[in-house]
Amino acid sequence: MTRLDRSSHSGGGPAKGSRALNSLLAGHRVAQPLSASGSRASVQVPGGEDQTALSLEECLRLLEATCPFGENAEFPADISSLTEAVPSESEPPGLQNNLLSPLLTGTESPFDLEQQWQDLMSIMEMQAMEVNTSSEILYNAPPGDPLSTNYSLAPNTPINQNVSLHQASLGGCSQDFSLFSPEVESLPVASSSTLLPLVPSNSTTLNSTFSSTNLAGLFFPPQLNGTANDTAGPELPDPLGGLLDEAMLDEISLMDLAIEEGFNSVQASQLEEEFDSDSGLSLDSSHSPSSLSSSEGSSSSSSSSSSSSSSSSASSSASSSFSEEGAVGYSSDSETLDLEEAEGAVGYQPEYSKFCRMSYQDPSQLSCLPYLEHVGHNHTYNMAPSALDSADLPPPSSLKKGSKEKQADFLDKQMSRDEHRARAMKIPFTNDKIINLPVEEFNELLSKYQLSEAQLSLIRDIRRRGKNKMAAQNCRKRKLDTILNLERDVEDLQRDKARLLREKVEFLRSLRQMKQKVQSLYQEVFGRLRDENGRPYSPSQYALQYAGDGSVLLIPRTLADQQARRQERKPKDRRK
DNA sequence: CCTGTATGTCATCAA
DNA sequence: TATTGATGACATACA
Numbered sequence: 090m091t092r093l094d095r096s097s098h099s100g101g102g103p104a105k106g107s108r109a110l111n112s113l114l115a116g117h118r119v120a121q122p123l124s125a126s127g128s129r130a131s132v133q134v135p136g137g138e139d140q141t142a143l144s145l146e147e148c149l150r151l152l153e154a155t156c157p158f159g160e161n162a163e164f165p166a167d168i169s170s171l172t173e174a175v176p177s178e179s180e181p182p183g184l185q186n187n188l189l190s191p192l193l194t195g196t197e198s199p200f201d202l203e204q205q206w207q208d209l210m211s212i213m214e215m216q217a218m219e220v221n222t223s224s225e226i227l228y229n230a231p232p233g234d235p236l237s238t239n240y241s242l243a244p245n246t247p248i249n250q251n252v253s254l255h256q257a258s259l260g261g262c263s264q265d266f267s268l269f270s271p272e273v274e275s276l277p278v279a280s281s282s283t284l285l286p287l288v289p290s291n292s293t294t295l296n297s298t299f300s301s302t303n304l305a306g307l308f309f310p311p312q313l314n315g316t317a318n319d320t321a322g323p324e325l326p327d328p329l330g331g332l333l334d335e336a337m338l339d340e341i342s343l344m345d346l347a348i349e350e351g352f353n354s355v356q357a358s359q360l361e362e363e364f365d366s367d368s369g370l371s372l373d374s375s376h377s378p379s380s381l382s383s384s385e386g387s388s389s390s391s392s393s394s395s396s397s398s399s400s401s402s403a404s405s406s407a408s409s410s411f412s413e414e415g416a417v418g419y420s421s422d423s424e425t426l427d428l429e430e431a432e433g434a435v436g437y438q439p440e441y442s443k444f445c446r447m448s449y450q451d452p453s454q455l456s457c458l459p460y461l462e463h464v465g466h467n468h469t470y471n472m473a474p475s476a477l478d479s480a481d482l483p484p485p486s487s488l489k490k491g492s493k494e495k496q497a498d499f500l501d502k503q504m505s506r507d508e509h510r511a512r513a514m515k516i517p518f519t520n521d522k523i524i525n526l527p528v529e530e531f532n533e534l535l536s537k538y539q540l541s542e543a544q545l546s547l548i549r550d551i552r553r554r555g556k557n558k559m560a561a562q563n564c565r566k567r568k569l570d571t572i573l574n575l576e577r578d579v580e581d582l583q584r585d586k587a588r589l590l591r592e593k594v595e596f597l598r599s600l601r602q603m604k605q606k607v608q609s610l611y612q613e614v615f616g617r618l619r620d621e622n623g624r625p626y627s628p629s630q631y632a633l634q635y636a637g638d639g640s641v642l643l644i645p646r647t648l649a650d651q652q653a654r655r656q657e658r659k660p661k662d663r664r665k
Numbered sequence: 666c667c668t669g670t671a672t673g674t675c676a677t678c679a680a
Numbered sequence: 681t682a683t684t685g686a687t688g689a690c691a692t693a694c695a
Contacts, residue, residue, distance in 0.1 A: 506673085528683065553684095558673060560685055565672085568687090 507551045514547050516540075523548050524555030618643060 504512075508520050516523070517538050526534060535548065615633055618626050632649040634642045 554674065556684070557675080557686095561673070561687080563685085564687055 507554055510547055511551060514544050516544060516548060516551075520551050520555060523551045524559075 505520070511520050511523070518534060522534065523531070531552070535545065540548070611633065615628060615631075616625065618631075620626060626643060630646055631643050632646045634644050634649050634652070636642050
């Protein structure tokens, strides 16, 4: 938000006195030559007298450049009442349709700026939904609402001490940001660059919307305009004004903070409503890491987990399965095979299984699996499962028996049910081979042996189950990864949302500052105007208005309001 | 005992 | 058509 910061400090507060005003204006020095019309800014009284009280042109250009918002919709009350009071015939020539043109002429293509503004507006519109509740409240706030109070307290506002500036500064400014935009685009003022983001998106409507702008109506309090105040029409809702409430801005900032820094319980409660629509996925930051770690480890540590679980399980289960299947002894070859089976049962990763197959060809490689090292010394799984089941291992003759028993138990625990079945059915090769060999090799292997139908059926089941087991593990891993990715996406989106909200708050803050600045400048300019008798003009009777040729006109409020009202109608007619 | 988690298994579909 | 992978559903073991 550097640009906003720059914009905010570039203007500073309204200056008092000509010197201060000049310095203030110098701060907004317009680098670009005057618009095509080149006419000097002038203050015109409808009577025709041309009273250039001061360099209004620059002042008002500054005003425009400083406040790219607002439209004639600002003060329907003033407009409507004044329109009724003043006949249109009294319009001074050149007042219509040329209120802004000088400021627009010579304007360079503002498309890129417009694009920026459009982007901003789209973001704000999207997010306006989220703050709608509070916004609506503020939109409909009565004239004496906190907002009006807030803005009536604008610093250095000599004219409107007792005036509520709610309408002037808020009512319409947020309604249409296009009001002053042309200046911003056309004037390469140092400060203008800081305002670029606020350039309106629709430059084509600038002339129409701006031409009728009644600056007095914008910035002078209804209290000063007796008739207008009484006949105030329905206020147009201000889509942004409500957002400017300081409390709400702070709230949003807090929410953003909460979002960015993770959701603790308190913050989560604050944001509960905000993120109610989130998916059922747990967004708890504390949850994510744990779930992530668990999932990450699900595959990599599957072997250890399975081994630990099986080891912790009672050996009775293994021995019972042995008793069920009641197979008999294995050859020494089958011992090695069993070792592999144990591996196959534990190793879930396909790579691991392949490695196990290699280890079959070179059993010494088993040593790389620490928990299988002592398996190599276990000779008990040569015994029939029934023998193991009955716990009648070699006669209780020596201490070795105990260790062998343990090893046998350990191995049994490593064996899957299919491995036990395979052993029971005297399947002459490892489950790992059964499962992982390619079809051709698998069929080749089967053809080498004379296998019974039951054995073949078991082998096929083992292969099917083994493959499905790995598939299930992969499937679960994928599922976890998907969930994790989704959670990450949600977090990213929440971060983006928080960032956008933060930007929105900054924009609104900047906007409010600019509104105050424009208001002060207007009052400064108006307050320096003097009539032929050297007396100041009454804000209740006169208003400043842009003319299309770049001049600034001092016109009766009634007339200005009438014009504003007329301009207000035009868009509606067009819509029809 | 209940509950949540991890894992294996089956059924099914699709490639 | 057989094989294989993916996945939902269920069962089981376990903490």
